[in-house]
Amino acid sequence: MKNSTLKNDDAEDAYLDDVFHALSDPTRRALLKQLSKAPEKVTTLAEPFDMSLNAISKHLKTLEKAQLIDRDTSGRTSICSLRADPLVSAQGWLDHYTRYWTGNLDAFAQHMKTETKTEDGDEQQ
Amino acid sequence: MKNSTLKNDDAEDAYLDDVFHALSDPTRRALLKQLSKAPEKVTTLAEPFDMSLNAISKHLKTLEKAQLIDRDTSGRTSICSLRADPLVSAQGWLDHYTRYWTGNLDAFAQHMKTETKTEDGDEQQ
């Protein structure tokens, strides 16, 4: 599922939709900020927010869909963490983003393709 | 209006909301891509899209609100262009974004504050 051969521009677009949409909410950015310090379980993550646990759970799902966070569920608790690879490679990712701004969206999309492909163990960079 | 002294985290958050939201739509990203090649008037921009001119006009307004594009209206036509300063400084901007991912959102916010302040001729970095 989600094989590299199926990847096309629409998929890139959808991925970017997800990422940017995920980042467009202050609560979600705050969650990411929190997770950038340390992985945490849902309840702990939700505590600081003046919002129901359910709302946070949904936000986390949005972040997960955008592949910005991971979950490690064991037992009844699930630990959320910033996604390892996108973050380790964030420098390169955003470097390509810069190219987007300077007009070379294609290179950016190309990079996106590669980044998302790696999770299928397909190929690297 | 929008003085530096009024700038606080909420304003930063609102700005980021606008930017990321603007980027979360494929049509708007396509518009940016187009504008990254050359400034264009609204009608020309709208042509390739299977969408009413009005819809494009709205998208442009969204991009304008996010301060990603500028408009130069003369007569009945208004020429849209990628915003000069945010794009020239996009490298630095995104460099700070990277810090966001590595956990230092505060530095990022600080940079955002500066970036948006400059348009009031307030101060630089």
Next chain:
DNA sequence: AGAACATTCAACCAAATAGTTGAGAATTGA
């Protein structure tokens, strides 16, 4: 002046969002 053009405004609609509450499912611990 009058017609064609460029753009936006206003009102409307369907779909998506962000939140709520309440129930349910599974896990843990007494």
Next chain:
DNA sequence: TCAATTCTCAACTATTTGGTTGAATGTTCT
């Protein structure tokens, strides 16, 4: 076993969004 904990699912609501159409505004051209 039974109660408490952790989390998600489902249904609902209000608001926002992305699109539409039609009218309005202003500009240019003849």
